[in-house]
Amino acid sequence: MMMAIEIREPGGPDVLTPVERPRPTIGAGDVLIKVAAAGVNRPDVMQRQGKYPPPPGAPDIPGLEIAGTIVDSGADVREWRVGDQVCALVSGGGYAEYCAAPAPQCLPIPRGMDLTHAAAVPETFFTVWTNVFERGRLTRGESILVHGGSSGIGTTAIQLARTFGARVFATAGTAEKCATCEELGAERAINYREVDFVAAVREATLGRGVNLILDMVGGEYLQRNIEALALDGRLVQIGLLGGPKAQIDMFPVLLRRLTITGSTLRARSVAEKAAIAQAVREYVWPLLESGAVRPLIHATFPLRQVAEAHRVMESSAHTGKLVLLVA
Numbered sequence: 008m009m010m011a012i013e014i015r016e017p018g019g020p021d022v023l024t025p026v027e028r029p030r031p032t033i034g035a036g037d038v039l040i041k042v043a044a045a046g047v048n049r050p051d052v053m054q055r056q057g058k059y060p061p062p063p064g065a066p067d068i069p070g071l072e073i074a075g076t077i078v079d080s081g082a083d084v085r086e087w088r089v090g091d092q093v094c095a096l097v098s099g100g101g102y103a104e105y106c107a108a109p110a111p112q113c114l115p116i117p118r119g120m121d122l123t124h125a126a127a128v129p130e131t132f133f134t135v136w137t138n139v140f141e142r143g144r145l146t147r148g149e150s151i152l153v154h155g156g157s158s159g160i161g162t163t164a165i166q167l168a169r170t171f172g173a174r175v176f177a178t179a180g181t182a183e184k185c186a187t188c189e190e191l192g193a194e195r196a197i198n199y200r201e202v203d204f205v206a207a208v209r210e211a212t213l214g215r216g217v218n219l220i221l222d223m224v225g226g227e228y229l230q231r232n233i234e235a236l237a238l239d240g241r242l243v244q245i246g247l248l249g250g251p252k253a254q255i256d257m258f259p260v261l262l263r264r265l266t267i268t269g270s271t272l273r274a275r276s277v278a279e280k281a282a283i284a285q286a287v288r289e290y291v292w293p294l295l296e297s298g299a300v301r302p303l304i305h306a307t308f309p310l311r312q313v314a315e316a317h318r319v320m321e322s323s324a325h326t327g328k329l330v331l332l333v334a
Contacts, residue, residue, distance in 0.1 A: 011068050011103035012313050017057025020314035020321070023069075023102075031066070031100060031107040036277075038087050038095075038110050039079040044126035044307075045101040046072040047316045047329040048159070049223075049246065050273060055317065061099045062274040070101020071273065073108070074116065074126035075334065084110045092116045096129040096280060098273055102313060104333055111281030114288055117295040127302035127328040131159045132167075132291055134245065134272055137283050139164055139221055140171070140290075142268055143243045147172030149218040152208055152235060154228065156196055157184035159303075159328040160245070164221055165191045166300040167291065176217060178204050180323065187326050191303070205235045216240060226250035233259050233267075244269030303327030 011028040033039050051069040053059035061067060074094040077087050087093065087110055094116060095108035116125045139145050151168045155161045156177025168175045169192030177188040178199040185196035197207045208217050216237035222228055226249025232242050233255060240263065259265065272280070294300045305325035308316040310333045319325050 009104040010310070011100075012070075012310065014055050014067065014069065017055070020055070020317040023055060023313045023317065025311050028068070028103065030105045033079060033081050033107045035081040035083040036110055037081045037107050038077045038084055038093075038113060040073060040075045040093065040095060040106050040108055040113075041078045041334065042073045042101065042104055042106050043075040043122040043332075043334040044073070045070045045106075045310075045331045045333060046127050046130055046159075047313075047320055047331060048072070048130050049248075049320065051102075052317055052320055065098035065273075066100035068100045068103055070097070070099065070103070070106070070331075072096055072126060072128070072130040073101045073106050074122040074128075075106075077113075078105070080110070086110060087113060092122065094122075094125040094129050096133055096272075096284070102310065102331065104310075109277045109280070111277060112284055114284055114292070117292055119296060119298075123307060123330055123332065124302050124304060126330050127159065127304055128295070130272070131163045131302065131328065132287055133280070133283050134160060135163045135167055135221075136287050136291060137272070138243045138245055138270060139168060139219070141283075141286070142270055143219045143221065143241050145171070145173055145219050148174075150174040150176065150208075150212060150237075151219040151221065152204070152217045153177045153193070154220070154222045154224055155179070155246075156188040156193060157326045158223070160221075160223065161188070162191055162303045162327050163300070165193050167294075169193070170294055170299055176204075176208050176211065184326055187303075205231050208235050212237065219243065221245065223247075224249040226253055229253040229267075230255045233265060236263065236265050238263050239265070241266040241268065245271075304330055306330075307332050
């Protein structure tokens with residue numbers, strides 16, 4: 008048996024309940040990980056609220072990224088051995104003492120990084136890599152606007168985009184958060200409560216607009232994002248905190264040949280996630296090991312205090328990641 012966090016019913020943070028559960032069983036291509044730490048992400052909050060059910064076959068226990076030690080492996084697993092320390096992207100089950108993970112979705116702990124920081128890597132870095140550099144096609148010399156620049160996704164996107172040679176702009180809600188975004192590599196961080204980000208980025212780009220926007224807001228931001236994009240600009244939508252619906256003027260989309268796209272990560276196949284994992288290992292792991300980029304952790308919480316972690320997440324008071332300490 009193991010201790011895990013169960014969503015008793017859809018609702019607020021207090022519905023997250025410690026329970027005893029059987030340890031997960033693993034398939035031939037899986038490993039069983041004794042979890043040391045697990046990242047907290049916005050999809051966990053949405054699942055707790057009843058707005059983002061796990062995909063078919065995924066555990067009902069929340070938690071999409073973990074770090075720990077392999078204690079068992081399936082018959083088809085070749086790369087990993089019992090005793091290896093790894094971090095992993097999972098479709099659920101991370102808020103527990105043990106978690107099953109497909110072997111191709113595991114990566115070694117970056118040299119010099121502890122398990123707590125490693126648990127803050129998979130969901131965020133996989134998401135940023137596939138959306139900014141694969142779907143968004145950001146290249147050296149281009150410009151990007153990162154909404155929610157002080158979030159886990161935002162702090163990661165700022166660092167990676169800057170490291171790969173892009174001009175980076177970001178939005179955040181306080182002067183302190185804006186300062187952090189600029190310390191991480193944003194050329195300018197825009198306090199969206201005080202300044203129109205469309206006017207700010209167009210001024211900074213001499214009226215051209217930015218090549219790429221990474222947005223987790225949606226809603227009324229959609230039209231404003233269109234106005235902030237340059238010729239052949241791309242908008243990648245990865246969240247809908249401002250709502251899933253918007254009325255827009257399509258004329259600029261046609262005139263400036265804009266691309267509007269989006270994605271989610273959780274429901275993708277193991278093969279798709281494995282491909283992302285290999286790209287992240289090739290292009291991002293050296294940056295993590297050299298210290299050129301890093302996961303920014305705002306706070307850690309014991310697993311039993313998961314409700315408090317969710318309250319902080321919902322308050323948006325954090326800068327960077329929130330991590331649960333399990334072992």
